Amino acid sequence: MLDKPARGKTCEAVQGLVQESKDLMQDFTDFEAFDAAVIAAQQSVEHDEISRYGTLRTWAAHLGMKKAVKLLVQTLQEEKKTYEV
Ligand SMILES: [Fe+2]
Incomplete structure (x- = not known):
C-alpha cells in the first residue's frame, strides 16, 4: 500500500510480555489457577x-x-474481540 517493502523489528516490550507469560505458566503449572494465569x-x-x-x-x-485506516480498524476490532474472550 505504501510502495515500500515490509520490515520487521524486534520489540523488547513484547518479548518481555512473552517471557512473563512463560514465567507465569511455569509458576502456575500445578495450580488450579493455571488457566486464569494464561x-x-x-x-x-x-x-x-x-x-x-x-x-x-x-x-x-x-x-x-x-x-x-479501514484495515487497521478491522485489525483493532479483532484484537479487542480476542482481548474480551
Ligand atoms: Fe492479538
Missing part, C-alpha cells in the same frame, strides 16, 4: 496490540490513508 498473560499481549493498532489507525487517519 488468560491474564494473553490479555497483556492483546492490550499491547490494541494500543499499537489504535495508534497506527489514528496516524493513518491524520495522513488521509483511508485504505490503511
Whole structure:
C-alpha cells in the first residue's frame, strides 16, 4: 500500500510480555489457577496490540490513508474481540 517493502523489528516490550507469560505458566503449572494465569498473560499481549493498532489507525487517519485506516480498524476490532474472550 505504501510502495515500500515490509520490515520487521524486534520489540523488547513484547518479548518481555512473552517471557512473563512463560514465567507465569511455569509458576502456575500445578495450580488450579493455571488457566486464569494464561488468560491474564494473553490479555497483556492483546492490550499491547490494541494500543499499537489504535495508534497506527489514528496516524493513518491524520495522513488521509483511508485504505490503511479501514484495515487497521478491522485489525483493532479483532484484537479487542480476542482481548474480551
Ligand atoms: Fe492479538
